[in-house]
Amino acid sequence: MITQKLNDQITRIGPNTPAGAVHRHYWQPAALSDEVTNDEPLVPVNLLGERLVLMRGASGDLVLTARVASPDEAPTHHPAPEDIRVVDGAPIYPVVEKNGIMFAYLGGGEPPAFPNFDCFRAPESHVFAFKGLWECNWLQALEIGIDPGHASFLHRFLQDEDPSDSYGKQFRDMAADTNMPITQVLREYPRPDINVDETPFGLKITSLRHMTNGLTHVRVTNQIFPSAICIPMSREMIITQWHVPIDDENCYWFTMFTSFQNPVDKEIMRAQRLKEHSLPDYAPLKNRSNNYNYDPEEQKTKTYTGMGLDINVHDQWAVESMGAIQDRTREHLGRGDAAIVRYRLMLRKAIKAVETGKLERLPMQDRQETPQIIGPLSNDAIADSEDWLAASQRSDMQRRTACPWDATV
Template sequence: MITQKLNDQITRIGPDTPAGAVHRQYWQPAALTDELAGANDPMLPVNLLGERLVMMRDEAGDLILATREASADEAPTHHPAREEIRLVEGGPVYPVVEKNGICFAFMGEGEAPAFPNFDCFRAPESHVFAFKGLWECNWLQALEIGIDPSHASFLHRFLQDEDPSDGYGKQFRDKAANTDMPITQVLREYPRPDIEVDETPFGLKITSLRHMKGGLTHVRVTNQIFPSAICIPMSREMIITQWHVPVDDENCYWFTMFTSFDKPVNKELMREQRLKEHSLPDYAPLKNASNNYHYDPEEQKSLTYTGMGMDINVHDQWAVESMGAIQDRTREHLGRGDAAIIRYRLLLRKAIKAVQTGKLDRLPMQDMQTTPQIMGPLSNDAIADSDDWLGASMAADMERRQAAPWDATV
């Protein structure tokens, strides 16, 4: 339970807000490269961190974000026609860098920080697929569900186990390393993990341990990448790196890079899968509060915990949007299962203080020399003997990296 003042401090992201100032010191996903495809002179409206912007090319041909005027009736995610766009003369201009399908913008003070050498950035373009989706809620509750390891055993509980070979491009459709047990079965049968949280140079490493029969432990390693991203295993082949990007105080986009350690990603299939669930140009989900997320009580009886289909993004969307535009944390009661959320909020409050006191060097990943040396992070599922779960988890990650067709070594 926290005060309303503190809840406002850590959720609101406008230009003059504490959390907004922290976000502006990091590269933020602003658009998909796909959104610029086919435009020789792109004028793409972008709403980011409470500002109305347009992505365009400057006189040198470089992508930038420039400030634009917003019409009085413009909704936060509305894409006005290009001929309606009017730039604000003398307004801020922000640099843009394209990385494997996502255009990142820096909206902070001083020199932009370096990018870490994460797998999603150093893998070749052929092995990374990028997509995004709109959630109508504050960015923080979107992030916090991603760093809650316990929720997968309930919110994403599948009552039947599919053949993992039919689950390409879908999360929780694989077998845990070193076993024939589907991940869906592991999560269902062992729903209450022990959770360990360690601070790292990029944020937090979150290890959830599901102690199984026969002296075995299921180890799932996920990560919080400061300020608003996660890195989690999707399957033995892929990991997901996902940013929860504030549009304004009450809307956010998730931007995801799917990175393969094996074969090149089937981008056409993965895009087709996700466009069945989203509309363009806003990338808004077709299942939403207006249609009760297509809830089906018959499905809930025998197939899924939520009764909202097989796409786990819809499960998460329902959970975070149902809390309200900005979650009321004055009424919450955090427990042992919320260890990562507690640690993250402390990290965010420390970062807010660092920015307010001008000590930007205390923020994660702000050193131009050391940040490019940050690699990984380790994100995987493994089942191992309980007395050596750490070694087994690291060995499973090394095995995958050594077999990768691109340089995935750490």
């Protein structure tokens, strides 16, 4: 457990807060490219506790600046373009478009370079971007993503689906080189050993599910500082997902789905997700108001939660049910929370670095023309228990070698 003072320090993200100051030293997703059209030349953006507007400047470049808004404006409020008023003399924040997402930098000075992550260097044809609203603080949204053990329970499927209908869905693929669905692996081996290693971009999290016959299921996921994760979706795709603070009590997840082999079928993936979200606010249709469509009969035979087969809804329920800001003064972390513990230490070190002006100690503050950070490795593999590390790396290299775009590491 931690004190209330520390909980406030690591969760609140307004302009004059410790965690907010850290976030302002990084590029943050501000909007989807789909939101910025000729019909919508001014797009309201609520980010890091600020009420902003995304628009094209006189030179045609995208810029982000402050707009007039009431202090109690709802985080998903979308005023009509004719009602948007720009604040005179407000800072102009730079914006860069990367594979379907508009990233903004709200800090001072020169922004850092984008790392050479797979989601950024893959061609546009191999990346699909989407977002969704969660009504909770950004940190609990992130922490569920770096908890490898939760998938065996929260996402437990009591029946395994036909993998031929797995496209665009997580935990539907077959485990590597087997006829066993990932859902079965997670269900039958629910207590992984968890290794956590610090990296230049954040944390590498390896969960080991020791199976029968001397085999081990190896799942490598990553925490990308300050608020993103990179995880395997299937043997072909990875997910890079940012948990972007709107304000202290709401966040958007922005996701890039990156394919190593074939171009992404964006129409299928967009249609799958639009069935679950309303526009223009990208709010989930299953939410607190309808109890996330909880069905006790389904819970008896199909899923652990009784909330359908979309695992995003399971995560949403879990993080929103903790309250707008999770009360960490009552928690008791254990061995399975190793990545969460390491991340919070990293965040506190980053807060201290910003407060003391030692910005060189922040992760991923590379300002060289050629980004030095590549990858990262995010995949599932099944290997001999004595050879799990090398086997995981070989699996990643095989996928990259066959990739039609430059995925070399």
